[in-house]
Every structure is written in structure tokens, then in C-alpha cells.
Amino acid sequence: MxxxxxxxxxxxxxxxxxxxxxxxxxxxxxxxxxxxxxxxxxxxxxxxxxxxxxxxxGLVNAHAHVDKSWWGLPWQSYGGEGGTDGRIRHERARRDELGIPGVEVTRRVLAELVRHGTTGLRTHVDVDLGIGLRGIDVVREALADYGDALTSEIVAFPQDGVLRRPGTIELLAEAAAAGVEHIGGLDPAGIDRDPVGQLDAIMAIAADHGTGIDIHLHDGGELGTFQFDLILDRTESLGLQGRVTIAHGFAIAQTDAARRRDLLQRMAGLDVSMTTVAPLRLPQLPLHEFDAAGVRFAFGTDGIRDLWSPYGTGDLLGIAWQYARSAGLVRDEDLRRVVALAGAAASPFVGAETAGxxxxxxxxxxxxxxxxxxxxxxxxxxxxxxxxxxxxxxxx
CATH class of the missing domain: 2.30.40.10 (Urease, subunit C, domain 1)
Incomplete structure (x- = not known):
């Protein structure tokens, strides 16, 4: 363009x-x-x-996957198994035939995000043994079309796991050396079955290279809150305050109020933030508790029309609507706050201190x-x- x-x-x-x-x-x-x-x-x-x-x-999409979509291609019927691991296997089996990652399809995804009002973007980009760092190059080429009109950051995302795929740690370190803003992770317990090992590895890379951490944490219940503690421990010991984001983090909305209060207090002290895609059928992040504790969170569209799900339009304001509706927010001050979280208040997620x-x-x-x-x-x-x-x- x-x-x-x-x-x-x-x-x-x-x-x-x-x-x-x-x-x-x-x-x-x-x-x-x-x-x-x-x-x-x-x-x-x-x-x-x-x-x-x-x-x-302008809206800030703080959790996207612009490299993974089949937007603009013929309809792809949902297939494969459910669950995180099942979707990973299905995606790995079919992405090459669809040209994923590809510059043109990434351009189409970016165009959808932008026409819906996104002017700030943090996108996760798959890094794995099958494609190496090619996805990062693809996304950078597509983003270059927008010059300085679109503020963006990239997360090197190990979608296929870290420790269970030897060589991935080295790829993540290579991505950090090549200038990505964040190193990602994925369900250290649920996927790698070694939460200590995965977190030690990825957070050491961040500490060594001066990047941030943005980790997908789907694991729920006590297993999830246990990993919150592990992340917070390493944030403190490695001096990563203000550089760590937990994506999804379903467990914090599922745990009891006292446990959540303790976690939020600790997160605020370490400036650990969260992103949410406002998932249906799951408890939403409690707005008033997060604001009272001083813990930042922002919205993201996640993947749109990809091999994980045919849903998604690229409308970040639509995700904010879904969050507000699911959380039962109806008062003007809460609705206005949700709009702010979709826009100016999310500016730190794309490297800006202020916006508006x-x-x-x-x-x-x-x-x-x-x-x-x-x-x-x-x-x-x-x-x-x-x-x-x-x-x-x-x-x-």
C-alpha cells in the first residue's frame, strides 16, 4: 500500500x-x-x-496473531482435535499448504485491524523449528507498509512449546538478538510439563537481551495461580519489573477473592500487566479489582479466522464490547473506562508512556x-x- x-x-x-x-x-x-x-x-x-x-x-490491539490467518483465502473448515495441543498439531499439519506465514495474508489481516480503528499493535509471531524466524520477517515486511502510522511491537512466540522442542530456546535467543521487543512463552506446565524450566529459560533470555516477556497462560485453577507465583518470583529476582505481561491468565479470575487480592497486590508492586481477549464462557478479569490494585490490562483480538477458529473480525472495539457485556458492566463510568482500556490507557503495551x-x-x-x-x-x-x-x- x-x-x-x-x-x-x-x-x-x-x-x-x-x-x-x-x-x-x-x-x-x-x-x-x-x-x-x-x-x-x-x-x-x-x-x-x-x-x-x-x-x-486510536485503538490498541495488545494481543494479536497477524501471522496465522487464512483471511482472504477460500473458507477453511474447522478440523483436527480440540484443546491447545490439538490445535497446535492441526495448525502444524496445514499451515504450509495455506502459505502461512505469508506477507499478503498478513497484509490483509493488518488492513482489517486498521480499518476497525487499530493504530497500536502488539502481535505474537510463531517461532519454531519448522519455520525458524521466517514469520518475524514476514510480519516486519507487512508492517513496513504502514511506516510510522502504526505503532507496533513483536513477541517471538513459541507456539509449539519450548523445552519439549529442543532448539527452540536457541531460536528465541536469536529472535531477541534480532530485535524483537518481547519473548513469549506458552503454558509452562500444561504444554512443557516443566514450569520452572520453561520460565527460567525464557526469562533469562529477556534479562540477557533487555526484552520484555509476554507469556500465554491458559492453565486454569491452582495450577495457573501457581505459575503466576513462579512468574512473579522471576520478575523480581531478574529485575524485570515493568517488562512482563501475562496473556489470558484465566486462573486469576477463577481463584478465590483473597488469593486474587494477594496476586494483584504483588503484580502491582512488580508492574506485571495482563492482556485478555474476553473469552466467552469463562470469568472475565474483574475491572474494579484490577483498577483498585493498580494492575494494568488491555484487550486483544487474538487470532482471527485461522486454523484455531473461524471466528474473529479484527474489531478491537468489539472485543471491548464482549468484555463489558460478559462482565455485566452497565454504568457510564465503567463503559467509558472500558473504552479507555481499548485505547489510550493501553498505550504502554506498544511502548508509549502516554496517549490520548x-x-x-x-x-x-x-x-x-x-x-x-x-x-x-x-x-x-x-x-x-x-x-x-x-x-x-x-x-x-
């Missing part, structure tokens, strides 16, 4: 927390210069008419036909315009 040039202003938009129409002036470095009451002057050639649409900060619609922040903006943030969440209307770093990357 040819990246559109930056605009100089969004004219006549509405803000969620301020009455009236406003203009967002954008500097040539892609930052917001100022937000001012709307001018009556005609819309210029390098400006976009906001048409009174609601402006929200304010002077000096990146011009990552979504225009949507909604009354306010709550209305945008519960209706998830189409994104009319998406601006990434000042570039209009989508216009309906």
Missing part, C-alpha cells in the same frame, strides 16, 4: 468530554499541535472534514458516528476515519 501523506487538521469533530465542535491541528511530525474550537473557514486540501463525528483515541487526544500526543484518532464513548462501545458502529500518526489510513 502507498501510505497517504499526513493531514494538517481534522475539522469539526466532537470530543467525548467537551461540548461543541473542535478542530484538531496536526504537526508535520504526526503529533497533535492543538485542539481548538472549530473554525468557520473552509476545509483545506490537506484537512479532513470531521462532519461532527465523535473522535476517540491532547497536544503533544500522537495523532492516532478514530472518527465514529456515535453520541459518546458509551454509545460507541455498546453499538460498535463502523469506523468512518482512522488516523495513524497523522496519516489517514482508513476512510469509509
Amino acid at each position: 502507498l501510505l497517504p501523506p499526513r493531514i494538517t487538521a481534522l475539522r469539526g469533530i466532537r470530543l467525548d468530554d467537551t461540548p461543541g465542535l473542535h478542530d484538531v491541528l496536526i504537526h508535520d511530525d504526526g503529533l497533535i499541535g492543538s485542539i481548538e474550537p472549530a473554525s468557520d473557514a473552509p476545509v483545506g486540501a490537506t484537512e479532513i472534514d470531521g462532519r461532527g463525528l465523535l473522535a476517540l483515541p 487526544l491532547a497536544a503533544g500526543e500522537r495523532a492516532d484518532i478514530v472518527l465514529i458516528d456515535a453520541e459518546n464513548a458509551m454509545d460507541a462501545l455498546v453499538r460498535t458502529p463502523p469506523r468512518e476515519v482512522v488516523i495513524g500518526g497523522g496519516h489517514p489510513v482508513h476512510r469509509a
Whole structure:
């Protein structure tokens, strides 16, 4: 794709927390210069008419798998066995025939994410003995189309396990040396059957190379909370504070309130964060408990239309809707908080300390036909315009 040039202003938009129409002036470095009451002057050639649409900060997809989809290919019927290990085997058996990973299909996935409002992305990319680091190269090539319009980070993800596949540790170290932002892991107990061994290995790589850790933890119940403790122990001993994310982490919503309170207190002290894809039929991360403890979490779309599941649209706001609905959140303050978690509040997950619609922040903006943030969440209307770093990357 040819990246559109930056605009100089969004004219006549509405803000969620301020009455009236406003203009967002954008500097040539892609930052917001100022937000001012709307001018009556005609819309210029390098400006976009906001048409009174609601402006929200760009969305941050903090847990994606853009390398794994069959988006744009003929329909692929669900096959293979269930469960994490069964889906791994099915994916390994069929990915080559579908050209996974491939640059073109990754481009199609990115286009879906962007047209739904994503301007910040953390994606897991498979690293294993079958494809080596090829998936990372594929994703980087596809991401390059967006230049600085899309803020992104890559997690080197050992989808097939770590210790049970000798040579994977070395591949992860190679990925770290090649500049990925995070090293991943997968169910140290459930997949590798050696939680201490897997965590020691991947967290040592992170400590040695200065990367983050972003580990898939599906193991539930006490087995899962036990691994939370192991992760927190190593975060502290290796000095990885602020660099560790636990993805999914079903166990923390399944355990009793006292145990969860202790874990959250410890996570807050070590600045360990979480991501969730708001899974159906499972308890959701408790918003008020996380906020009270000061533990950060963000949303992700997970894989979309891949060999794990035919579901997924790439709409991060839709995941936020699913979370709010499943968690029984109905009050304005909670709905507005969920929208923030889908956007500006998730900016640290893509390496930004702050974000939002304010002077000096990146011009990552979504225009949507909604009354306010709550209305945008519960209706998830189409994104009319998406601006990434000042570039209009989508216009309906």
C-alpha cells in the first residue's frame, strides 16, 4: 500500500468530554499541535472534514496473531482435535499448504485491524523449528507498509512449546538478538510439563537481551495461580519489573477473592500487566479489582479466522464490547473506562508512556458516528476515519 501523506487538521469533530465542535491541528511530525474550537473557514486540501463525528483515541490491539490467518483465502473448515495441543498439531499439519506465514495474508489481516480503528499493535509471531524466524520477517515486511502510522511491537512466540522442542530456546535467543521487543512463552506446565524450566529459560533470555516477556497462560485453577507465583518470583529476582505481561491468565479470575487480592497486590508492586481477549464462557478479569490494585490490562483480538477458529473480525472495539457485556458492566463510568482500556490507557503495551487526544500526543484518532464513548462501545458502529500518526489510513 502507498501510505497517504499526513493531514494538517481534522475539522469539526466532537470530543467525548467537551461540548461543541473542535478542530484538531496536526504537526508535520504526526503529533497533535492543538485542539481548538472549530473554525468557520473552509476545509483545506490537506484537512479532513470531521462532519461532527465523535473522535476517540486510536485503538490498541495488545494481543494479536497477524501471522496465522487464512483471511482472504477460500473458507477453511474447522478440523483436527480440540484443546491447545490439538490445535497446535492441526495448525502444524496445514499451515504450509495455506502459505502461512505469508506477507499478503498478513497484509490483509493488518488492513482489517486498521480499518476497525487499530493504530497500536502488539502481535505474537510463531517461532519454531519448522519455520525458524521466517514469520518475524514476514510480519516486519507487512508492517513496513504502514511506516510510522502504526505503532507496533513483536513477541517471538513459541507456539509449539519450548523445552519439549529442543532448539527452540536457541531460536528465541536469536529472535531477541534480532530485535524483537518481547519473548513469549506458552503454558509452562500444561504444554512443557516443566514450569520452572520453561520460565527460567525464557526469562533469562529477556534479562540477557533487555526484552520484555509476554507469556500465554491458559492453565486454569491452582495450577495457573501457581505459575503466576513462579512468574512473579522471576520478575523480581531478574529485575524485570515493568517488562512482563501475562496473556489470558484465566486462573486469576477463577481463584478465590483473597488469593486474587494477594496476586494483584504483588503484580502491582512488580508492574506485571495482563492482556485478555474476553473469552466467552469463562470469568472475565474483574475491572474494579484490577483498577483498585493498580494492575494494568488491555484487550486483544487474538487470532482471527485461522486454523484455531473461524471466528474473529479484527474489531478491537468489539472485543471491548464482549468484555463489558460478559462482565455485566452497565454504568457510564465503567463503559467509558472500558473504552479507555481499548485505547489510550493501553498505550504502554506498544511502548508509549502516554496517549490520548491532547497536544503533544500522537495523532492516532478514530472518527465514529456515535453520541459518546458509551454509545460507541455498546453499538460498535463502523469506523468512518482512522488516523495513524497523522496519516489517514482508513476512510469509509
